Amino acid sequence: MKLQPLIEAVQTNCHIADARHAADLSLCTFLLQMREFYRWEKGLPLGAALSREAVGQWLARREAHWADLEDRDFVRLPVGEGSEFDAFDVAALNALLQPHGLVYGAGLVGPQRPVFFIAELDHLQTLDDGVTLQVCGREFARSLLAPPAALQGERIVLRRESMARWLWEKFEALGLKKLDGPFRAVSRAYGLEEDFHAALPRLLDEQSRTLVLHELGEHRAGRWLEPGWAAMRLALQDRRTELLVRAVRDHIADFTHTLPTLLAEGSAASIHFWFAGFDGLRRQLFPTLVDAYQAWCAGDAGRALQAHTGRGALHFTRLAEQVLALHAQHAAAAETHIEALLSSSQAVCRG
Template sequence: MNLTLLTRQIQHNCDLSDARHGGIYSICGLAMRLRDLYKWDHRMEPWQEHEAVRVLDWIGRREELWESMADAQFQPLTLADNDFDAFDSRAINAVLSPQGFFYGAGYAHSLKPTFFLAEIEQCQTIQERTVWRLGQELARDLLTLPALSQDDQVVLRTQAARMFLWDQIAYMANSARPALAFALGACCGLPDTSAAGLRRHLDTILQVHQTTYLRHELGELEDRVFERATWRRMLADFPHTPVELLIRTLKDVLADTAACGPIAHFTRQRDKAGLGFYMAFSGGLTPLLFGELKTSFETFMQTEDWNEIDRAASTVRHKAATYTNEVLAIYAAGNRKQDLSSTQKAIEETLYERGVMKRKPEITAEAP
């Protein structure tokens, strides 16, 4: 196997995906992703920073590369004297995995193609699912995904996860700090959230928090409320819309509250650190769906009453399932009418009424 050629082909596809789809991010969001990509490219620790002029020069060259790829196409991957379609991850990994490498390919938010190549650290079976734990990444794009499911398997990207986790800690809201301190105390006897302490214990934190990544992916694969095939069709039908964000959130909540998901796992194991880190890093879930669990956890930090967590998770799951069924009913009706535009509006209106989504304030011009 010509690893150099393969890595170059995959990186070409990564760069092309970034060139075509970088516009889906806000200016701030793109800057954050470029920052992570820069650190990966320079083999830096997540907390390390180079002077701004050096980073900006690299970003400028990256943008020039993207501009030069205006007419480029995704390249097939050459393995064992055969060319493989870049999205044929199952066939590619059948060749690669015996040689110690794993290839990732698929579609992320707003149907952005995403690719990576990494060294395999471990392969194991958990709950009848193959779980890959990866190490050094040889090629990657803008997306710092800590974990994913691919070909009905779970993939844990350790290098990306370290970067992702550090960013979550660095930009954590003040409201999440008590949960982080609680988890640190339970995990490594360090209820101190100083940068020095967090750097020292980052790998320990990741080791604990990777259970959340693993259990989330298992929960997502096993969820039957929001069938994966239907969910994927809806993602394709409503890319880069509030509906896409909403159905991703519903799927996440259903995964996290499933019997094999992280919350149930932490409850069974009485894992205070795991639950604490989960709550500290779950700020992206809408409060209306997640409010009961947040309130219960605030009490739990004082009482350590696991029954309360279990009850709250059940309430959250019931609410998420109810909203999911409403969305699916609207989607099915829209499919019968073959009217996606009206379907999107109907889903958004229903969720506005439920308070799951907030309307943007209308801006009216003042009379002269």
Template sequence: MTRPAAALREAVQINCHIADARHAQDLSLCTFLLQMREFHRWERGLPLNAPLVRSEIGAWIARREALWADLEAREFAALPLGDGRAPGEPFGVEAVNALLAPQGLVYGAGWESARRPAFFLAELIELRPIAAEGLVVQVCGREWARGLFAPPAALAGDTVVLRRESMARWLWEKFEVFGLKRADGPFKAVARAYDLESDFLAGLPRMLDEQAETLILHEIGEHRAGRRLGPAWGEIRLALDDRRSELLLRAVRDQIADLGTTLPALIERGDAVSLHFWFAGYDGLRKQLFPGLAEAYRAWCEGDGAAALQQACAAGACHFEDLAAQVLELHLVHGSAASRPIAALLASPQAVCGP
């Protein structure tokens, strides 16, 4: 495993801190605390299941918030690439990776949401083409620098970035939350399939391998949705002036990706565990926009042979593609003044896919 030069690692980590300083407040308190606990484990090199001392976490958060206060106004740092080369631009991902890939390293600098950058520096495990989609899957291993926002998978242009270490930590967070009540539901089915309650770490490698494919399917769906929606969709996200509307717009695209690609593929494969896994994350605004999908999942669990799920996917895909078309039409008609009517549409009852 290639260890990155200290100067490069430090520069990327500084950029991670600057991004966190500007955007950590976007999170709810519960999400913030969960992510900070896991970030603390990563920074200290602790095992996923290492017990944490509340007083230590509290002191660490206080120090981190003081660091953020010092860094918030700073510009993102250029990246020292060594050998007398000119420093790399913080968002010059292609140019930086052209130099790092032969060293077995990968750099990421994208936008986790319309306004929130996410940087990382990691081991490059594999580049895997998906020829039929014109995509490449970039599989990342050990992370040498990262921020609080560490999405396990993301679409960056024509590259699906899969961050296995971040995915492992994300799965551990889900298991910790599940462990508070051990409630019946989709995650309990996932825990049973991988025997997580007996030994989470023993079941983790197989879960990573299998459910990484579910995440990749979603990103393929995102890529297909992006081609249909066009560049105007990104312009709309940037123009929206309230966080909830931005999240609703993101949820609409997620619905198009999953109802059109992810779920139909899992149903066709008969992949029961991955269907449970997908529904374990079906919550929040996505569930509010399409509550009937959870009912179809229950019918599948009760043995209907996925008939209700197939029907729900077809109906939901049509509904959300039509809703997206309405959003794009409002953008076309109202231009820079479209934010308010789009927000009103997304918050209206007609945005919800009903029976």
């Protein structure tokens, strides 16, 4: 199998998607992600010193390239002699690629915002509920936005290279802020400030499981949310509403599965790691959870966190039922009603 034409086609689709959606990012986030994308594209190690002039010239060329691609359709993917596949035909592509030790991924991470990648297949594992875990290694093509873990049907895809770069971005931000907080606790637990690169393999091994627990929670939530939830999300056009909807489902996954598992195991580093990602709209929807985390840090043996986790599971399950009911009632006109509900005080769990 000739891989280079496939890799180039996947990367073209990545560039098309980035051309359409890079402007959705804040300037700070965009620049941080582009710096790391530059390192990846040039084969540079994490934290490699960058020439401001070289990055600036590369960025100007990339934005010009995006301008040429923005209105193009996604290209079909060549696999084998004379065979081409739609960019979203993930199952068919993986059936052909997996015997060659490769994984292809494509999915939506926002309103009409796809991401694509192709990577080495490190290994496969069967998890609870019959879900297959695909662990990916080196990535040959990727979008600017590279989620380290994702649920795709009956598969969880874990991208170790993207996770490593995501962790490096958080570590770099930690150095800029000089503040205590959950990721500072993670840094201390693993000795990141002493030697990030030496600590990274253990951090990846242990905290990739936290990401997988979340995706398992998503899978279990999908048993009763789907197919209505996916249909509702596809109908959304407003980015903030889609992010709110995503936050609700994330909370269901984490309060019914991820956090109960971590609390039962007493995994301190993993609890800190989970809270390092508890921000933005997720935090706005459950502000008092931070107080429970601080009580846990102060030594309450997790009592407040356990209570908040139970209340959060109930609250966000009911909220999701209301969202589905609005979609069933109003169909194409439901988005305004969903946005109003999720932006109201009724959506906020007070613990």
